[in-house]
Amino acid sequence: MADPSAATEQPTSGEAGAASRVFSGMQPSGEAHLGNYLGALRQWVRLQDDHECFFCIVDQHAITGEFSPDELPTRVFDLAVSFLAVGLDPERSTIFVQSDVAEHTELAWLLNAVAPVGELERMTQYKDKSARLESIPAGLLNYPILQAADILLYRATAVPVGEDQLQHLELTREIARRWNGRFGSLFPEPQPILSEAGRILGLDGNAKMSKSLDNTVGILAEPDEVWGRVRTAVTDPQRVRRDDPGRPEVCNVFTLHKHFTDPERIPDIAQQCRAGTRGCVECKKILSDSIVDHFSGARARAAELRADPDQVYRILEEGAERARREARSTIREVRERMGMDWAGGRSR
Numbered sequence: 001m002a003d004p005s006a007a008t009e010q011p012t013s014g015e016a017g018a019a020s021r022v023f024s025g026m027q028p029s030g031e032a033h034l035g036n037y038l039g040a041l042r043q044w045v046r047l048q049d050d051h052e053c054f055f056c057i058v059d060q061h062a063i064t065g066e067f068s069p070d071e072l073p074t075r076v077f078d079l080a081v082s083f084l085a086v087g088l089d090p091e092r093s094t095i096f097v098q099s100d101v102a103e104h105t106e107l108a109w110l111l112n113a114v115a116p117v118g119e120l121e122r123m124t125q126y127k128d129k130s131a132r133l134e135s136i137p138a139g140l141l142n143y144p145i146l147q148a149a150d151i152l153l154y155r156a157t158a159v160p161v162g163e164d165q166l167q168h169l170e171l172t173r174e175i176a177r178r179w180n181g182r183f184g185s186l187f188p189e190p191q192p193i194l195s196e197a198g199r200i201l202g203l204d205g206n207a208k209m210s211k212s213l214d215n216t217v218g219i220l221a222e223p224d225e226v227w228g229r230v231r232t233a234v235t236d237p238q239r240v241r242r243d244d245p246g247r248p249e250v251c252n253v254f255t256l257h258k259h260f261t262d263p264e265r266i267p268d269i270a271q272q273c274r275a276g277t278r279g280c281v282e283c284k285k286i287l288s289d290s291i292v293d294h295f296s297g298a299r300a301r302a303a304e305l306r307a308d309p310d311q312v313y314r315i316l317e318e319g320a321e322r323a324r325r326e327a328r329s330t331i332r333e334v335r336e337r338m339g340m341d342w343a344g345g346r347s348r
């Protein structure tokens, strides 16, 4: 399912090439939800088959918005469980937490030498978020520099992202170009791999699915909790009474059906909606059951991981170890090119 809104010049995963190195990051907002899954995780799992992948829980990005130091560790842990439960595989991919690899912040600082403030101020995410604040933390403005550092530290060539991150990725390329131009070619300009799912709307059928809007369904939720959430989903607003004809093409529940319900049942779901022969509640019950089925394996794996948290910590520590090896080699080169190898590398 190609996203029709994807710009044609954006390369797909195929064009990114088998030899490419993939990096992506996700903020630690706790257990992953359907939007995280459809917009990112599902694709990350597949990319592991033919790419060298780095998947990072970006806790240092989280401090640029509302966050609680007491809750952050749980949110990191819960997201790690979600990663592993859906099939990110520590044997094949490097899965780690950003703050475990100090080189991310070091490179972010060094990239300050070439990152243009004018561009930072033009970022849509920055404009949206800063407009609501009386006092703007510098981190909100500099957020894309840290994101560029994440990617460039591993000299990644391909970055799976949602549409809302394309602007940040374009800026990453600009920073790479400027740095390469000034200090000598080192960083590849990373290409986006655009999520196939497009924008996943929340249960309100209106805004992007997001934890902070409380319009999500957790992928690891128990069946009754999934139903408790899905039953509140907004359907076609024109369908008021049970036997009113509905419009599946404008209904977010139908969109979710297309992702989770057996494809053979989709024509019937659409047809009964249009004819007004199946009520929205019944239709949502089918969706809820599909979601529950889809994640039954993931729920089982998550339960095992939660029963043995040390296993999760061990995986993240091994991931960080592998990431650090790679990060150190890039940073050594960056320091040298920027004149910080003054003792001939003896200090490192």
Ligand code: TRP
Pocket: 023, 024, 025, 026, 027, 058, 061, 146, 147, 150, 151, 159, 160, 161, 165, 168
């Ligand atoms: N800003 C990204 C988001 O909110 C998260 C992120 C941080 C990221 N560093 C990254 C994504 C590097 C891709 C690559 O979704």
